Amino acid sequence: MPLRGVVASLGLFVGWGWVGTGLLAWSRDPENRVGMLMAATGFLWLLSLVGVSDIAILFTFGQVIGSLFFVTAVQMLLSAPDGHLHTTFERRLVASAYVLTLLVLPLYLFVDPQSAFDCDDCPDNVLLISANDTLVDVFGAGLDAAALTVVVVVFVVLIRRYRGAAGAERRLYGPLYLSGIALMVALVATVAVNAAATSSDAANVAWITAMALLGLMPYVFLAALARVRVLQGGAVGELISRLGEAPRPGELRDALADALSDPSLELVYWLPDSTRFVDGTGRPFALPKQGSGRAVAPVEREGETVAAIVYDTSLTGARDHVRAVGAAAALALENERLDAELRAKLEELRASRERMLRVGLEERRRLERNLHDGAQQRLVSLALSLRLARSKLRHDPTGAETLLAEAGHELDSALEELRELARGLHPAVLSERGLRTAIETLALRAPLPVRLGPVPSERLPEAIELAAYFVVSEALTNVAKYADATGATVSIERHNGRVVVAVADDGVGGADPARGSGLRGLADRMAVLEGRLEVESEPGKGTTVKASIPCA
Amino acid sequence: MRVVVADDSVLLREGVVRLLEESGFEVVAQAGDAEDLIRKVGAHKPDVAVVDIRMPPTNTDDGLRAALEIRATQPETGVLVLSQYVEEGYALELVSDSAGGVGYLLKDRVADVERFLDSVKRVAEGGSALDPEVVAQLVGRARRDDPLAELTPREREVLELMAEGRSNQAIAQHLVVTERAVEKHVTSIFGKLGLTPAAEDHRRVLAVLTFLRA
Numbered sequence: 097m098p099l100r101g102v103v104a105s106l107g108l109f110v111g112w113g114w115v116g117t118g119l120l121a122w123s124r125d126p127e128n129r130v131g132m133l134m135a136a137t138g139f140l141w142l143l144s145l146v147g148v149s150d151i152a153i154l155f156t157f158g159q160v161i162g163s164l165f166f167v168t169a170v171q172m173l174l175s176a177p178d179g180h181l182h183t184t185f186e187r188r189l190v191a192s193a194y195v196l197t198l199l200v201l202p203l204y205l206f207v208d209p210q211s212a213f214d215c216d217d218c219p220d221n222v223l224l225i226s227a228n229d230t231l232v233d234v235f236g237a238g239l240d241a242a243a244l245t246v247v248v249v250v251f252v253v254l255i256r257r258y259r260g261a262a263g264a265e266r267r268l269y270g271p272l273y274l275s276g277i278a279l280m281v282a283l284v285a286t287v288a289v290n291a292a293a294t295s296s297d298a299a300n301v302a303w304i305t306a307m308a309l310l311g312l313m314p315y316v317f318l319a320a321l322a323r324v325r326v327l328q329g330g331a332v333g334e335l336i337s338r339l340g341e342a343p344r345p346g347e348l349r350d351a352l353a354d355a356l357s358d359p360s361l362e363l364v365y366w367l368p369d370s371t372r373f374v375d376g377t378g379r380p381f382a383l384p385k386q387g388s389g390r391a392v393a394p395v396e397r398e399g400e401t402v403a404a405i406v407y408d409t410s411l412t413g414a415r416d417h418v419r420a421v422g423a424a425a426a427l428a429l430e431n432e433r434l435d436a437e438l439r440a441k442l443e444e445l446r447a448s449r450e451r452m453l454r455v456g457l458e459e460r461r462r463l464e465r466n467l468h469d470g471a472q473q474r475l476v477s478l479a480l481s482l483r484l485a486r487s488k489l490r491h492d493p494t495g496a497e498t499l500l501a502e503a504g505h506e507l508d509s510a511l512e513e514l515r516e517l518a519r520g521l522h523p524a525v526l527s528e529r530g531l532r533t534a535i536e537t538l539a540l541r542a543p544l545p546v547r548l549g550p551v552p553s554e555r556l557p558e559a560i561e562l563a564a565y566f567v568v569s570e571a572l573t574n575v576a577k578y579a580d581a582t583g584a585t586v587s588i589e590r591h592n593g594r595v596v597v598a599v600a601d602d603g604v605g606g607a608d609p610a611r612g613s614g615l616r617g618l619a620d621r622m623a624v625l626e627g628r629l630e631v632e633s634e635p636g637k638g639t640t641v642k643a644s645i646p647c648a
Numbered sequence: 649m650r651v652v653v654a655d656d657s658v659l660l661r662e663g664v665v666r667l668l669e670e671s672g673f674e675v676v677a678q679a680g681d682a683e684d685l686i687r688k689v690g691a692h693k694p695d696v697a698v699v700d701i702r703m704p705p706t707n708t709d710d711g712l713r714a715a716l717e718i719r720a721t722q723p724e725t726g727v728l729v730l731s732q733y734v735e736e737g738y739a740l741e742l743v744s745d746s747a748g749g750v751g752y753l754l755k756d757r758v759a760d761v762e763r764f765l766d767s768v769k770r771v772a773e774g775g776s777a778l779d780p781e782v783v784a785q786l787v788g789r790a791r792r793d794d795p796l797a798e799l800t801p802r803e804r805e806v807l808e809l810m811a812e813g814r815s816n817q818a819i820a821q822h823l824v825v826t827e828r829a830v831e832k833h834v835t836s837i838f839g840k841l842g843l844t845p846a847a848e849d850h851r852r853v854l855a856v857l858t859f860l861r862a
Contacts, residue, residue: 468702468732472755473657479759480663484670487761506659 106304107145110311114138117314121321125415129179133172134314140165152219159221160202167193169310170250173276176257177265178389178409186253193246196239204239207231244287251280263357268324271316275309282306328417331355332424339428346376348428352405355421360390362406363429365436373404376432378439391415395422395429403429452624455617466517474510478503523565530554531561535568535586542572542584549587549598556595560647563621564588564597567629570614571599571641579603579639594627595647600640607633618643649772652688654679654711655700655730664698664758671765682710689718689725696726696772700755701738712738719750726771730755734781740861743776747813747857748850751777766818776813776853783811786860798840806833811856815849 118135125131144165147158171190174181181187205223258266258273286302335355339348353361364373364381373381384390384406393415395403405422422429485499518524526534532551539546555561568586575584581603588597607615618641619629627645651673655661658680665675676692679685681704689697697718701711715727719742726749729742739752751771757779758764767777787796787808799807802823809819816834820827838845841859846852 465707469657472732473660476755476758477657477660477663479756480660480667480761483759483761484663484667 106307106311107142107148110307111138111142111145113311113314114141117318117321121317124321127179127415128177130172130176133168133175133179134317137165137168137172138314140168150219152222155219156205156222159205160223163197163201167197169313170246173250173254173272176269176272177261189246189249192242196242196246200235200239200242204232204235207235240287240291244284247280247283247287251277251284254280264324267327268320271320272313275313275316279306279309279313282309328420331357332420335421336424339425348425348432349376352421352425356405356407356418358407360408363403363432364406365403365429365433366401367437367440368400369437370440374436374440376436376439378436378441378443393418393422395426397426397430402426402433448624448626451620455620455624458617463517463521466513466520470513471510471517474506474513478506478510481506522562526561526565527558531556531564531588534561534565535588538565538568538572539586543576544581545583546572547583547585549585549589551586551588552590552595556647559625560595560645563625563627563645564595564643566621567597567618567641567643568599570618574607574614574641575599575601575603575639578607579605581638590647593646593648595645597643597645598640599642600638602638604635605633605637605639606635607631607639615641649696649769650674650676650692650694651768651772652677652679652685652692652694652697654682654685654688654697654703654714656680656703656707657700660700660755660758667758667761667764668698668768671761673765673768681705682714685711685714686717689722693722694725696728696749696768698728698730698768701729701731709738712741715742715750719745723749726750726774728753728768728771728777730758734779734785736782736785739778739782740857743778743854743857746850747776747778747853748848749774749776751813752782753777753779754781767813770813774850775815776850778812778853778857780808780812783808783860786811786857789860795841799837803833803837803840806830807837807856810834810837810852811860813849813853 115135115138118131118133118138120131121128122131122135140161144158144162146154147162149155149158167190170193171181174186174190181190202223205221206225207228208221208224254273254276258270258277261270261273282302282305286299286306289299289302332355335351338351349361349363352363353359362375362381364375364383366372367374373383375381383392383404389409390406391409393405393407394401395405403422405418407418481499481503485496485503488496488499523534523537525537530553532553535551536548539548556564568588572584572586575581579601581601584599584601586599588595590596615629615631622629622643622645625645627643630642630644631639632642633639649672651668653661653665653668653675655664661678661680665678668675676694677688679688683705685697685699685703697715699711699715701709703710703714712729715729718725718727727742728751729738730753731738732755734754742750742752749771751767753764753767757767770777787804796804796807805823806819809822814822816827816830820830823830835845837843843855843859846855
C-alpha cells in the first residue's frame with residue numbers, strides 16, 4: 097500500500113497550513129483560543145508524520161499520537177467563535193475524545209501486531225505484547241464505533257452552529273463550519289467504505305478526500321479572515337464618514353453597532369471625578385464580568401480613557417477591530433462623554449433634591465407626631481385636671497389642691513416639650529449668635545463634661561451651620577444615651593474648603609451607623625450638602641462621629 | 649354602665665378613667681394598644697369602648713381599625729373614638745354602615761366634661777356622637793345649588809346638633825326652646841332637604857350625614 101507516501105507528501109501542506117493560519121489568528125486575537133487550537137492541530141499533525149518513519153520506535157510513537165490532531169481540530173471547531181466550549185455536553189465530548197486517543201488507542205497497540213497501516217514493509221510495533229486476533233477485532237470494532245459516534249455528534253453540532261451563526265460569526269466562521277461538516281461526512285464515508293470492504297481503492301479515495309478537506313480547512317478560514325478584514329476596513333471607513341455628519345445622541349451608538357455588526361453594543365463613558373463608568377443617561381454602569389459573553393474595549397484619546405465599548409464576544413469580530421472602530425470614533429465619544437458627565441451631574445442633583453424632600457417630609461411627620469403625642473396630650477390632660485379640680489373645689493378642697501398641683505406639673509412639662517420642639521426645628525441661638533455660642537450651649541446642656549476644641553467664630557452659610565449644629569446635637573445625645581462615657585470632645589474646623597465636625601467620646605464604642613434613625617438622618621442631611629458622615633466606633637475604644645461638609 | 653378605655657398615653661388614660669369613675673361609670677378594663685383593646689372588649693363585653701385613634705402597634709390609625717372591627721363583630725358594644733385632629737374621612741368611615749353606637753370626638757372634648765360624659769352615655773345606649781367640628785366641616789362644604797341655603801339660621805343650628813347625634817330633648821335644652829319647637833324645625837328641615845323623617849335618632853343622623861356628604 098502506497099499510503100505512507102501519500103501521507104508524507106500531503107503532510108507538509110496540511111500541517112503548515114494549520115500552523116500558519118492558527119498563529120495568524122492567535123496573534124490577531126490572543127484572548128481567543130481558536131487560533132491557538134488551530135496551531136496546535138498543525139503541530140500535532142506534523143508530529144504524527146514520524147509515523148511514516150522506518151525506525152520502529154518512531155513508527156510506533158507516530159501510531160500512538162497519530163490521531164491526536166483530529167481531537168484538537170474537533171475542539172477548535174466546537175470552540176468557535178469565542179474560544180470556549182459552550183456546554184457541558186461539548187466539554188464531555190471533547191474530554192472523551194482525548195481519553196479515547198490517549199488511553200484506549202495504546203491498549204489496542206498492545207495486541208495488534210500490524211498497527212493501523214495494513215502494510216507488509218512497515219517496521220515493528222514496539223508496544224506489541226502479544227498478538228491476539230480476538231482482542232484486535234473487539235478493540236477495533238469498539239474504537240471504530242466510538243470514533244464514528246464522535247464524528248456524527250460533531251457533524252450535528254456543527255450544522256446547528258452554522259445555522260445559528262449570524263453577522264460577524266457567520267462571515268468569519270461560516271466557511272470553517274461548512275468545511276468541518278464536509279470533513280465529518282468524508283470521515284463517515286471512509287468508515288462506511290472500509291466496513292463494506294468492496295474495494296480498497298474506494299476506501300483510499302474516501303480517505304484521501306477526507307485528508308484533502310482537512311488540509312483545505314485552514315485556507316478556507318484564511319480566505320474568510322481576509323474577506324472580513326476588507327469588510328471591517330470598509331466598516332471603519334463608513335463609520336468615519338457617518339461621524340462626519342455630527343450624529344445626534346444615540347446615533348453614535350447605532351453607528352458603532354453597525355460598524356461592529358453587534359446590535360447589542362453598549363457605549364459607556366468614563367467619569368474621572370467619580371472614577372466610574374456611566375451610560376448615556378448618566379446612570380452608573382456595571383461592567384460585565386469575564387466569561388459573561390460580553391467584553392469591554394476601552395477607548396482612549398490623548399492618553400486618557402474617555403469611554404468603553406461593551407460588545408458581544410460571539411457577534412463582534414476580533415478585539416483589534418473593536419479597538420480600531422473605537423479609535424475612529426474617539427473624538428465623537430469624547431463629546432458624548434462630556435454630555436454623559438453633565439447628565440450624571442444632573443442625575444446626582446435630582447437624587448439629592450429628592451433626598452432633601454424626603455428628609456423634609458420625614459421631619460414634618462416627626463414634628464406632627466411630637467406635637468400630637470406630647471404637648472397636645474399634656475394640655476388635654478391638664479384641661480381635664482382643671483375641670484375635675486373645679487368640680488371638687490367645694491366639697492373636697494384637698495383633692496382639688498392635689499389635682500391643681502398635678503396640673504401645674506403638667507403645664508411645666510408641656511412648656512418644656514414645646515421649647516424642645518421649637519429648638520429641634522431651629523435653634524434660635526444659632527441664627528442669632530452663630531455656631532460658637534450655639535455649640536457652647538449644647539456643651540453646657542449635655543449631661544456629661546464636654547470639652548470644646550476649635551469652633552469657628554465667624555459666620556458660615558446658614559445650611560452648613562445648621563447641619564454642623566445637628567451633627568453635634570445628635571452625637572452628644574447618642575453619647576449621653578449609649579456611650580457610657582466620662583466625657584466628650586467637640587471640634588469644628590475648616591480646612592481645604594471643607595468644614596469638618598468631630599465629636600469624640602471615651603465610652604464603650606460599638607455604635608452601628610446603619611442602625612438607629614438618628615445617625616441615618618444625619619447621613620441624609622450630609623448627603624444633601626454633598627458632605628460625608630463617618631462613624632468610627634470600635635468596641636472599647638470610644639466613638640468618633642466625623643462629618644465633612646464642602647464649604648467654599 | 650361598663651366601659652373599656654384604650655389609650656397608649658397612660659397620663660390621659662388615667663385622667664379619662666378617673667373622670668368616668670367619678671361620674672358613675674364602671675371602667676372594667678384599660679388597654680394600651682389595639683390588640684389589647686380587642687381582647688379586653690371581647691372578654692368584658694362592655695357597653696362602650698373609649699378608644700384613642702392613634703395607638704401601637706403602628707401608631708397610625710390602629711384605634712380606628714380596632715373600632716371598626718369591634719363594630720363588626722360585637723355590635724352591642726358602642727365605640728367612641730377620640731382623635732388628636734379632625735379628619736372627616738375617619739368619622740364617615742366609622743358611621744358608613746350605621747350611625748348607631750358610634751362616636752368620633754376630638755380628643756380635646758374630654759375636657760368639656762359634661763358633653764363628653766353625655767357623648768359616652770349616648771354611644772353606650774346605641775346612639776351616636778359626632779364632633780361639632782366634623783359636622784361644621786360637612787355643613788360648610790361648598791355645594792352647587794346648595795339646598796342648605798334655604799334653611800333659616802335656627803334650622804341650620806338644629807341640623808348641626810342633629811348631625812352630632814343629639815336627641816330632640818337635648819337640642820331643646822341646648823337651644824333653650826321647647827321640644828315642640830324643635831320638632832317643628834326638624835320637620836321643616838326634612839321637608840326642605842327632601843329627606844324622609846326617621847324615628848330613631850341614630851337613623852336620623854345617618855340620613856342627615858348621607859345628605860351632607862353627597
